[in-house]
Amino acid sequence: MTSLKQLRYLSVLAGAGHFGRAAELAGVSQPALSMQIKELERILGGPLVERSAAGARLTELGADVAGRATQILAAVRDLEDLAFARGAVLSGRLRLGIIPSIAPFLLPRLLGVAGARYPLLKLSLRESVTRVLVDELVAGELDAIVASLPLGSPELTEAAAFEDRFLLAVPADSPHARRSPALADLISAEELLLLEDGHCLRDQALEVCAAIDPRRLRSFGATSLATLLQLVAAGHGITLVPQLAVEAGAAIDGRVNIIRFADPEPRRTVAVAWRSSSPRERDFRALVDLVREAGDVGQGRSS
Amino acid sequence: MTSLKQLRYLSVLAGAGHFGRAAELAGVSQPALSMQIKELERILGGPLVERSAAGARLTELGADVAGRATQILAAVRDLEDLAFARGAVLSGRLRLGIIPSIAPFLLPRLLGVAGARYPLLKLSLRESVTRVLVDELVAGELDAIVASLPLGSPELTEAAAFEDRFLLAVPADSPHARRSPALADLISAEELLLLEDGHCLRDQALEVCAAIDPRRLRSFGATSLATLLQLVAAGHGITLVPQLAVEAGAAIDGRVNIIRFADPEPRRTVAVAWRSSSPRERDFRALVDLVREAGDVGQGRSS
DNA sequence: TAAAAATACTCCATAGGTATTTTAT
DNA sequence: ATAAAATACCTATGGAGTATTTTTA
Numbered sequence: 316m317t318s319l320k321q322l323r324y325l326s327v328l329a330g331a332g333h334f335g336r337a338a339e340l341a342g343v344s345q346p347a348l349s350m351q352i353k354e355l356e357r358i359l360g361g362p363l364v365e366r367s368a369a370g371a372r373l374t375e376l377g378a379d380v381a382g383r384a385t386q387i388l389a390a391v392r393d394l395e396d397l398a399f400a401r402g403a404v405l406s407g408r409l410r411l412g413i414i415p416s417i418a419p420f421l422l423p424r425l426l427g428v429a430g431a432r433y434p435l436l437k438l439s440l441r442e443s444v445t446r447v448l449v450d451e452l453v454a455g456e457l458d459a460i461v462a463s464l465p466l467g468s469p470e471l472t473e474a475a476a477f478e479d480r481f482l483l484a485v486p487a488d489s490p491h492a493r494r495s496p497a498l499a500d501l502i503s504a505e506e507l508l509l510l511e512d513g514h515c516l517r518d519q520a521l522e523v524c525a526a527i528d529p530r531r532l533r534s535f536g537a538t539s540l541a542t543l544l545q546l547v548a549a550g551h552g553i554t555l556v557p558q559l560a561v562e563a564g565a566a567i568d569g570r571v572n573i574i575r576f577a578d579p580e581p582r583r584t585v586a587v588a589w590r591s592s593s594p595r596e597r598d599f600r601a602l603v604d605l606v607r608e609a610g611d612v613g614q615g616r617s618s
Numbered sequence: 619m620t621s622l623k624q625l626r627y628l629s630v631l632a633g634a635g636h637f638g639r640a641a642e643l644a645g646v647s648q649p650a651l652s653m654q655i656k657e658l659e660r661i662l663g664g665p666l667v668e669r670s671a672a673g674a675r676l677t678e679l680g681a682d683v684a685g686r687a688t689q690i691l692a693a694v695r696d697l698e699d700l701a702f703a704r705g706a707v708l709s710g711r712l713r714l715g716i717i718p719s720i721a722p723f724l725l726p727r728l729l730g731v732a733g734a735r736y737p738l739l740k741l742s743l744r745e746s747v748t749r750v751l752v753d754e755l756v757a758g759e760l761d762a763i764v765a766s767l768p769l770g771s772p773e774l775t776e777a778a779a780f781e782d783r784f785l786l787a788v789p790a791d792s793p794h795a796r797r798s799p800a801l802a803d804l805i806s807a808e809e810l811l812l813l814e815d816g817h818c819l820r821d822q823a824l825e826v827c828a829a830i831d832p833r834r835l836r837s838f839g840a841t842s843l844a845t846l847l848q849l850v851a852a853g854h855g856i857t858l859v860p861q862l863a864v865e866a867g868a869a870i871d872g873r874v875n876i877i878r879f880a881d882p883e884p885r886r887t888v889a890v891a892w893r894s895s896s897p898r899e900r901d902f903r904a905l906v907d908l909v910r911e912a913g914d915v916g917q918g919r920s921s
Numbered sequence: 922t923a924a925a926a927a928t929a930c931t932c933c934a935t936a937g938g939t940a941t942t943t944t945a946t
Numbered sequence: 947a948t949a950a951a952a953t954a955c956c957t958a959t960g961g962a963g964t965a966t967t968t969t970t971a
Contacts, residue, residue, distance in 0.1 A: 317694055319622055320961085334926060347962045349926065359701035365896060368925055368970040374898075375711060375761075376701060383697045387690055391620055394686045398662040398679060594682070623936085637951060650937045652951065671945040671950055773971080894970095 319391060321355040322384035324348050325363065329381035333370040355380075386470075389455025390592055397594040405601050406435035412448035412460035413440065416516040416540060417585060417610075420563035421461065424609035432605070444513040452590060459599050461606055463515050464584040472591045474603045477611035480558045481523060481581040483574045484543075486550045506552035508543050515583075516540075520555040523581045547571050557583065559610060585610055622694060624658040625687035627651050628666065632684035636673040658683075708904050709738035715751035715763040716743065719819040719843060720888060720913075723866035724764065727912035735908070747816040755893060762902050764909055766818050767887040775894045777906045780914035783861045784826060784884040786877045787846075789853045809855035811846050818886075819843075823858040826884045850874050860886065862913060888913055 324341055328348070331337035338348040356363050363377030373381060399407055413421065422440070429436055441448070441457060448460045449468050466473060507524060510517045537543045543554045548570035561573050587606055589599045627644055631651070634640035641648040659666050666680030676684060716724065725743070732739055744751070744760060751763045752771050769776060810827060813820045840846045846857045851873035864876050890909055892902045 317622065317698055319620065322694075322697075335924090343961090344963055345926075346928080346964090349928095350961075353927085359698065361701045365893070366926060366969090368923090370925070374896075379700060380697055383693065383700070387693050387697070390686065390690050390693070391625075394625075394683055394690070395620055395662060397683060397686070398664045401664070401679065592686075638949090646936090647938055648951075649939085649953080652953095653936075656952090669944090669951060671948085673950070 317355065317358055318351075319388065321351045321358075322387055324351045325355060325377070325381050326384045326388060328352060328364065328371060329373055329378070329385075332372070334366075337371075385454045389453065389590065392455045393590065393593050400594045400598065403435060405429070405433040405598050408437045408439060409595075409598065409602075410439040410441065410456070410458045411602075412451060412457045412462075413442055414445055414448065414460075414462045414515065415442055415538075416510070416514060416557060417461055417463070417559065418442045420557075420559045421606065421610050423563070425605060428608055429605055433601075445515045446513060449588075452588065455590070458593065458595065459587055459589040459602060461585065461587055463519070464586050466586075466588055468588075470591055471588045472596070472599075473586045473588045474600065475584050475586045476603050476606040477585055479583050479585050479610070481519070481555045481576070481583065482558055482561055483553060483576060484547045484556045484571050485553045485574060486547055487570050487572050488550075508537065508547065508552040508554040510537055510540070510543065516555070516557070519581075519583055523555060544571055555581075559585070620658065620661055621654075622691065624654045624661075625690055627654045628658060628680070628684050629687045629691060631655065631667065631674060632676055632681070632688075635675070640674075706736075706738055708732070708736040708901050711740045711742060712898075712901065712905070713742040713744065713759070713761045714905075715754060715760045715765075716745055717748055717751065717763075717765045717818060718745055718841075719813070719817060719860060720764055720766070720862065721745045722842075722844075723860075723862045724909065724913050726866070728908060731912055732908055736904075748818045749816060752891075755891065761896065761898065762890055762892040762905060764888065764890055766822065767889050769889075769891055771891075773894055774891045775899070775902075776889045776891045777903065778887050778889045779906050779909040780888055782886050782888050782913070784822070784858045784879070784886065785861055785864055786856060786879060787850045787859045788856045788875050788877060789850060790873050790875050791853075811840065811849050811855040811857040813840055813843070813846065819858070819860070822884075822886055826858060847874055858884075862888070 324337065324343075327341045328334065328337040331340055334349055334352075335345045338345040341348060352364060359376070359380065361376050362374055363380055365372045365374055418440075426438070429438065441451070443451075445462045445466065448457065448462060449466055449471070451457045452460050453468060453470060461476070463479075464473060464475070507520065509520055540556060540560055544556065547554055556573065585606070587599060587603045589595070593599070627640065627646075630644045631637065631640040634643055637652055637655075638648045641651040644651055655667060662679070662683065664679050665677055666683055668675045668677055721743075729741070732741065744754070746754075748765045748769065751760065751765060752769055752774070754760045755763050756771060756773060764779070766782075767776060767778070810823065812823055840849070843859060843863055847859065849855065850857055859876065888909070890902060890906045892898070896902070
């Protein structure tokens with residue numbers, strides 16, 4: 316009969332691409348893993364893996380089964396966490412993912428507040444783009460993530476923590492430096508600098524400036540907001556920057572001006588998300604409060 | 619570690635209310651079931667069942683775990699059912715690539731026959747030139763391709779489906795209109811019209827007319843055979859056309875004459891190919907039969 | 922020929938069975 | 947006293963390890 320061990324091995328194999336590598340990752344010998352995969356194939360009545368001298372590639376059925384297996388394994392892990400979740404709120408380990416356009420600005424305050432209020436909490440942190448974090452969250456490799464909505468994954472529960480207004484960063488000597496532009500003004504603006512592909516901030520900036528001429532977009536993208544602001548300071552263009560980053564001191568004094576948009580101001584919703592099947596909702600609701608406290612400083616002020 | 623067996627026993631126990639009854643329902647002895655429940659309690663770190671002389675009642679935690687266990691077991695059963703849905707030959711999804719000089723003429727009959735004989739088959743179709751299809755096939759983005767030999771990729775298995783004779787398409791008023799030319803005659807023929815670069819039909823036509831004066835080749839190439847035949851009809855030149863296309867009605871009645879070559883007649887071999895390492899050879903062999911049925915109509919007749 | 926997976930075999934952990942004891946009503 | 951679950955103890959299945967062979971590029 317199908318066993319969790321088989322599903323676990325298949326799930327690992329799906330990521331590893333080699334029986335040997337997968338066995339190493341799973342902490343067993345290669346024949347042990349091979350036998351379990353073979354047994355799973357016998358049970359399911361069809362090949363899950365294409366073997367070759369180059370390694371292992373999943374068949375379509377195998378990929379389908381592996382996907383379901385990953386979800387099942389995540390559900391089992393949640394089940395195992397059930398008992399621990401009955402302890403104190405926000406105690407024990409919590410694996411938290413945060414996107415790059417939030418992490419460096421939120422973390423200092425978040426860690427401060429969390430450490431003071433929940434001394435038993437041990438946060439394991441991971442920074443990556445939304446797509447990666449959502450996949451890892453669904454697979455049970457993370458307990459919760461902090462990201463910008465929407466996430467587009469039905470098995471997740473989302474709880475908004477705070478709104479984060481987008482501001483415009485322009486060189487200090489720019490003609491825009493002294494007035495609040497309407498969105499339409501951007502269309503005639505200098506080159507729009509963006510993060511590299513995969514960062515939601517990039518997509519949001521493009522959405523905000525939907526009508527912008529694509530030819531004025533840099534084909535390469537920066538990895539960090541700090542780099543973007545350096546480019547702005549050097550006069551290479553303008554960029555959108557979240558107020559969260561500005562409040563955290565990301566702007567470069569003197570060389571970059573930060574300007575509010577005229578109404579309607581563009582904004583993003585920063586939210587916490589977790590697997591709906593997780594038993595730790597109580598923890599996550601408390602986490603939402605922490606993120607809100609750490610994040611929505613100064614959202615009422617202009618800059 | 620948690621096992622599906624433990625979850626299954628707990629799930630049964632939740633319904634039975636007695637260890638003994640549950641054991642009977644599960645088809646094992648009472649101590650066996652008791653031991654697994656106890657192990658599960660040890661793993662989860664808390665009691666799941668209240669034991670009494672009257673029987674077994676789940677604790678709050680136990681009921682929660684049992685509910686999740688039932689869901690997980692259902693997911694596993696769904697996973698096990700997956701394979702059966704795909705068990706039959708040529709059922710489920712098959713990603714098929716076909717080259718442009720075959721696709722529009724083969725597809726109507728192929729889809730008809732396939733739909734009638736293998737109703738569970740879902741074909742995902744992709745049309746591109748041989749080089750692209752072979753690359754995608756090797757990369758695992760396609761399951762099989764229908765193309766003209768040779769393919770020149772050692773990791774593929776090729777199975778010939780049918781032979782496709784090349785015919786000559788000439789304007790209705792051409793001096794060639796009434797006789798069967800030997801290949802050499804082409805050398806003195808009108809301008810030879812070709813598909814654009816990358817299409818194997820172009821290369822094959824050039825091979826057939828190896829000695830032709832390169833200066834009489836059109837520098838631009840057409841994207842489709844239909845366009846070529848329109849050009850022929852308009853008196854811009856002659857072209858090679860596969861009988862497959864003629865049988866499918868590609869020729870333009872009255873304005874284009876289709877002539878068979880004198881022996882030896884040039885021809886191409888239409889074949890199905892797949893990764894040799896693919897486990898679906900049975901499917902592909904059946905596909906070869908379908909392609910043959912759909913493709914080699916009328917190869918015995920002259921036109 | 923070299924890398925990867927399959928096979929051969931051996932061992933031992935453990936699930937499961939039977940018999941019995943403990944516990945609670 | 948009785949019914950139910952736990953414990954004791956034994957057996958056997960099969961999961962896992964090491965060593966080796968087979969396969970394929």
